[in-house]
Amino acid sequence: MLQTLLQVALTGATMGCIYALVALGFTLTIAAAGVVNFAYSEWVTYGAYIGVTLVAVLGLPLWLGLLLTVMLCAVLGYGFQLVVFAPLEGKHFLTTVSATIGVALAMQAAATLIWGPYALTLPTFFGSGSLTIGGVALFPHSLLIVGMTVVLIAAMQLALTRTDIGLRLQAAAQDPVAARLMGIPIRRMRTLAYCLSAALAGLAGFMVAPLFVVTTTMGFGLMLKGFAATIVGGWGSLKGAVLGGLAVGLIEAFGAAYLSSEYKDSIAFAMIVVVLLLRPSGLFPERIAEKF
Amino acid sequence: MLMRRSVCLAGLLLAATSLAAHAQSTLTLGMVIGTTGAFAGGEAPLVNGTKMAVADLNAKGGIGGKQITLVIEDTGSEQTGAVNAYNRILAQNPVAIMNTTLSGFVLSQMGTIQDEGIATFTGAASAQLAPDKKGVENLFRVRTSDSLVPTAAAKFALDTLGAKRIAILRANSEYGNGWRSAIEATLAARGLKPAASESFEGADRDVTPQLLRIKAADADVIIVAGDPPNHVVAVQQIKQLGLTAKVILSNGGVLPTTVKLYQPGAADGFYGTVDSVPGRDPAQAEWAARYRKQFNIEPDYSAAEYYDGVMMVAAAISKAGADPKAVVKALRTVAAYKGVGNIYTFANKGDGGQGVALVQIKGGVIDLAGSVQ
Numbered sequence: 001m002l003q004t005l006l007q008v009a010l011t012g013a014t015m016g017c018i019y020a021l022v023a024l025g026f027t028l029t030i031a032a033a034g035v036v037n038f039a040y041s042e043w044v045t046y047g048a049y050i051g052v053t054l055v056a057v058l059g060l061p062l063w064l065g066l067l068l069t070v071m072l073c074a075v076l077g078y079g080f081q082l083v084v085f086a087p088l089e090g091k092h093f094l095t096t097v098s099a100t101i102g103v104a105l106a107m108q109a110a111a112t113l114i115w116g117p118y119a120l121t122l123p124t125f126f127g128s129g130s131l132t133i134g135g136v137a138l139f140p141h142s143l144l145i146v147g148m149t150v151v152l153i154a155a156m157q158l159a160l161t162r163t164d165i166g167l168r169l170q171a172a173a174q175d176p177v178a179a180r181l182m183g184i185p186i187r188r189m190r191t192l193a194y195c196l197s198a199a200l201a202g203l204a205g206f207m208v209a210p211l212f213v214v215t216t217t218m219g220f221g222l223m224l225k226g227f228a229a230t231i232v233g234g235w236g237s238l239k240g241a242v243l244g245g246l247a248v249g250l251i252e253a254f255g256a257a258y259l260s261s262e263y264k265d266s267i268a269f270a271m272i273v274v275v276l277l278l279r280p281s282g283l284f285p286e287r288i289a290e291k292f
Numbered sequence: 293m294l295m296r297r298s299v300c301l302a303g304l305l306l307a308a309t310s311l312a313a314h315a316q317s318t319l320t321l322g323m324v325i326g327t328t329g330a331f332a333g334g335e336a337p338l339v340n341g342t343k344m345a346v347a348d349l350n351a352k353g354g355i356g357g358k359q360i361t362l363v364i365e366d367t368g369s370e371q372t373g374a375v376n377a378y379n380r381i382l383a384q385n386p387v388a389i390m391n392t393t394l395s396g397f398v399l400s401q402m403g404t405i406q407d408e409g410i411a412t413f414t415g416a417a418s419a420q421l422a423p424d425k426k427g428v429e430n431l432f433r434v435r436t437s438d439s440l441v442p443t444a445a446a447k448f449a450l451d452t453l454g455a456k457r458i459a460i461l462r463a464n465s466e467y468g469n470g471w472r473s474a475i476e477a478t479l480a481a482r483g484l485k486p487a488a489s490e491s492f493e494g495a496d497r498d499v500t501p502q503l504l505r506i507k508a509a510d511a512d513v514i515i516v517a518g519d520p521p522n523h524v525v526a527v528q529q530i531k532q533l534g535l536t537a538k539v540i541l542s543n544g545g546v547l548p549t550t551v552k553l554y555q556p557g558a559a560d561g562f563y564g565t566v567d568s569v570p571g572r573d574p575a576q577a578e579w580a581a582r583y584r585k586q587f588n589i590e591p592d593y594s595a596a597e598y599y600d601g602v603m604m605v606a607a608a609i610s611k612a613g614a615d616p617k618a619v620v621k622a623l624r625t626v627a628a629y630k631g632v633g634n635i636y637t638f639a640n641k642g643d644g645g646q647g648v649a650l651v652q653i654k655g656g657v658i659d660l661a662g663s664v665q
Binding site for chain 1: 332493
């Protein structure tokens with residue numbers, strides 16, 4: 001009984017960390033630029049496809065493939081903000097949202113043309129075996145995802161609160177007008193947020209590729225869960241995104257294990273409704289969310 | 293001015309005449325399939341098989357001297373997209389339509405299929421599409437029905453693998469539900485019940501909770517029914533959790549393109565259902581070699597079945613002409629037609645393919661493990 005509980009908790013935590021990574025990147029653009037980027041699903045998908053290209057096609061080692069994927073996705077984010085977001089800055093909220101949906105559809109079709117219709121995959125860092133400790137199966141790749149997410153979130157927290165550039169980014173997010181008057185280059189800060197967001201998408205895409213199958217639609221389901229995590233955690237709150245992701249992952253896993261696998265998604269979304277009824281601004285709202 | 297208008301009219305007339313002449317010298321074969329979206333990968337072999345058949349027929353002079361033009365409309369892997377694509381293809385006046393393999397999509401097109409009366413082929417496996425259920429006169433299944441395949445899987449588990457406690461892990465879809473019903477019926481006929489019956493959504497990428505419940509139910513065989521990505525996730529997590537039960541995967545789990553996605557050794561020893569194994573059948577060696585060369589992938593039964601569908605259309609037109617009603621009538625006389633991917637019967641309300649084989653994954657390739665009548 002205890003083994004099952006621990007196994008479910010581990011699975012829920014792994015999925016929760018994946019959702020948290022996605023939600024974090026998704027929330028960055030909301031917090032820094034007020035943009036809900038529905039093309040984020042494709043950024044995750046492209047991260048996985050770029051990883052497959054670097055590792056499976058070009059034969060690079062996994063670690064180098066991961067590093068290059070994150071860098072290339074950051075470049076993708078830069079290009080994206082240059083072509084899509086910058087020209088639409090100051091336009092109505094829905095105009096930008098519509099643009100991101102259009103770009104997402106175009107990117108999905110382009111992925112089919114570039115990588116073909118067949119599903120692809122990546123090898124894991126530690127093979128397909130698992131360790132068993134106390135009757136609980138531990139899959140090394142899942143542990144890597146959990147560890148990497150924890151380290152990354154800690155590093156981001158430190159960078160945002162203890163470095164000059166992090167504080168500027170926060171200032172630009174919280175009050176762009178005041179930040180501009182203080183001499184903070186808002187445009188550059190937003191560009192940085194887009195690049196960071198895309199890099200996180202690349203990281204998430206690469207890390208889930210061995211667990212999921214790489215298809216043109218793989219990012220969509222993840223983004224939906226990331227979106228749910230963003231709402232549960234608190235709109236525009238980075239801390240909320242992480243904790244919301246973990247909450248969604250754990251509730252899904254425990255709901256499927258102890259209630260019903262048939263109603264797993266219903267349970268997760270019922271939780272969102274309950275949270276929104278009790279705390280309309282999410283579990284961990286931040287002040288920057290108030291401007292929306 | 294008058295001169296210029298006359299020249300324009302003459303040009304238009306010439307273009308219209310040449311188009312009409314071209315239309316008369318060719319036959320249009322329609323195809324409604326997902327070339328983008330979630331099911332594009334699963335449906336790509338069907339496009340390959342159809343293209344190969346059209347090329348083979350055209351190389352031999354076409355049908356009755358008329359070359360065949362293949363027109364493809366994309367469903368976008370969505371239900372409404374499938375209905376719209378079917379309507380778009382009708383505007384091209386096709387002699388027959390090679391349709392999507394998604395059962396739910398075909399069910400939603402059923403009214404139009406019946407109203408228009410064009411011979412329509414599908415690889416959709418749902419038992420609901422049988423002629424004595426929701427199927428219609430001009431719908432032809434180039435696949436073995438799900439009234440037979442899951443039953444064969446359950447019988448193989450009971451009779452060959454000696455299963456006493458069978459668990460079902462299936463997609464929460466028309467396809468997965470069909471598998472559950474057929475397996476439950478087979479077990480009930482022997483006075484048995486499933487040890488566990490678990491489901492997952494098509495987009496789910498974690499089935500650990502479901503597998504833990506199956507493990508707790510002490511199942512000795514797990515039958516998994518879903519799409520290729522679902523199988524990849526299930527296989528990996530069965531391996532990670534150290535489940536010792538024998539595993540039978542539905543057709544999507546043993547497609548060559550799916551087997552390539554399993555982590556090394558993860559699916560070794562697992563079984564799967566197929567309609568046939570054209571890549572391993574000596575009788576189909578020439579066809580399989582040409583397929584490999586043309587598309588650079590291992591052939592599978594679904595490509596072979598769509599190839600067969602086009603060949604049956606060609607035979608029907610040769611016999612009865614290109615009138616849609618005549619084509620349907622001719623196809624309804626087909627009995628025990630042995631194609632590359634299956635043996636088909638449409639006569640006397642025949643439901644198409646009848647072959648079911650069990651394969652086993654060994655070292656990343658599939659081997660025939662048995663066939664069930």
